[in-house]
Amino acid sequence: IKSLAKKAGKSAKTVNAGAVLGAGIMGGGIAYQGASRGTSMVMKDINQDALELGLSEASKLLNKQLDRGRIKGCDMAKILNSIVPSLEYSALAHVDAVVEAVVEHPAVKGKVLAEVEEAVGDNTIITSNTSTISINQLAKSLKDPSRFCGMHFFNPVHRMPLVEIIRGENTSDETIATIVAWAAKMGKSPVVVNDCPGFFVNRVLFPYFGGFTKLLADGVDFERIDRIMEKQFGWPMGPAYLLDVVGLDTAHHAQAVMAEGFPERMAKEGSDAIDLMFENKRFGQKNGHGFYQYT
Numbered sequence: 001i002k003s004l005a006k007k008a009g010k011s012a013k014t015v016n017a018g019a020v021l022g023a024g025i026m027g028g029g030i031a032y033q034g035a036s037r038g039t040s041m042v043m044k045d046i047n048q049d050a051l052e053l054g055l056s057e058a059s060k061l062l063n064k065q066l067d068r069g070r071i072k073g074c075d076m077a078k079i080l081n082s083i084v085p086s087l088e089y090s091a092l093a094h095v096d097a098v099v100e101a102v103v104e105h106p107a108v109k110g111k112v113l114a115e116v117e118e119a120v121g122d123n124t125i126i127t128s129n130t131s132t133i134s135i136n137q138l139a140k141s142l143k144d145p146s147r148f149c150g151m152h153f154f155n156p157v158h159r160m161p162l163v164e165i166i167r168g169e170n171t172s173d174e175t176i177a178t179i180v181a182w183a184a185k186m187g188k189s190p191v192v193v194n195d196c197p198g199f200f201v202n203r204v205l206f207p208y209f210g211g212f213t214k215l216l217a218d219g220v221d222f223e224r225i226d227r228i229m230e231k232q233f234g235w236p237m238g239p240a241y242l243l244d245v246v247g248l249d250t251a252h253h254a255q256a257v258m259a260e261g262f263p264e265r266m267a268k269e270g271s272d273a274i275d276l277m278f279e280n281k282r283f284g285q286k287n288g289h290g291f292y293q294y295t
């Protein structure tokens, strides 16, 4: 991290104005994190309800900080006002960097990234919060891939320190340095990784979910697995709860991309519990129904 910070110091540009595409679990969290650490954030979605939900989540997190005496009422108002919700691309005209955080579909992301490139200035850095899709593949949607890289936050954004910064084959050093510095400004620990499906963390996590779904197929109860992993093994959450937090729709898409990228390691025979949950629209905490019930 030290050498990255040094390199970042050399050629990094400061991101004062940022934007996030998608106001869902991740987009809302990234907008909050950026705004609470001094970056004004445009939050763009195609859905007004999503924008309102994103803002209300930010407001909830700020209220918690207020209750704990970590911020003052005036800071809360200032931070909330620095998140600007929008349904229009024109709001992106003057930002220094963008994080794309729309649904995990290569075609949707490709289209959105191309639209973003048309909407922003020539020097704006464009990043994607994709969990699994190749950065080189996404870069093909852009005219200038040198100003594009992955910026992969983890859920919940305000609590998870790690951000994977993914270097594509055409990403410039200045792009990496600027995004490393922005992640550090947001209070995060950036790690630069090479491009491949799943990058670093999901290459570790998805084989673990694969082990979990195989145990379920063997007839082991998911709550028992969670209890053992949490109470006896000591992890903060078991795999079923973690999947509910991640979102079963996101996990389902991610799993397919990983299987395509690493068929020899990640392909599975037939459906597993993640497919089943997805088909039954049990998306986890985001819609109140997952392995556990939240409503």
Ligand code: NAD
Binding pocket: 021, 022, 023, 024, 025, 026, 027, 044, 045, 046, 047, 050, 101, 102, 103, 104, 105, 108, 112, 129, 130, 131, 132, 152, 153, 154, 155, 245, 246, 247, 250, 286
């Ligand atoms: P989500 O379903 O909660 O939110 C996606 C949002 O994108 C929705 O509000 C939707 O209205 C919006 N959207 C769809 N098309 C759009 C468009 N054309 N323009 C603007 N907004 C659009 O999804 P999420 O869980 O926040 O995931 C978003 C991205 O972050 C995905 O790429 C996912 O893989 C990645 N990610 C997710 C997690 C996680 O734990 N959920 C963790 C790390 C990374």
